[in-house]
Amino acid sequence: VQLVESGGGLVQPGGSLRLSCAASGFTFSSYVMKWYRQTPGKEREMVALITSGGGSTDYADSVKGRFTISRDNAKNTVILQMNNLNPEDTAVYYCNARKYNLSYWGQGTQVTVSS
DSSP: OOEEEOOOEEEOTTEEEEEEEESSSSGGGSSSEEEEETTTSOOOOOEEETTTOOOEEEEEETTTTTTEEEEEEEETEEEEEEEOOOOEEEEEEEEEEEETTEEOOOOOOOEEEEO
């Protein structure tokens, strides 16, 4: 099982980034996919989720209207489009696959929002 995040980096406030998570080694289309983020000294926070078929999404209040999660089950990929970023969005972002009691994590990608 492997989840590989990419797309992080340094961006100015108000800018955008597109995070990708490539999955392999499990039946991607049957898992709920989530994005989490974590900053030093804080608990990991769920940012967005998308159901297995992509028909339903949910977001943390702090990112609603700015972030969009999507998935392509044919390509085993989940995307987090992040717009209008602010310094409070600075964190390591993690991709998570969840089904019943199974949970897989990626290694994370750093997002830094700074001028």
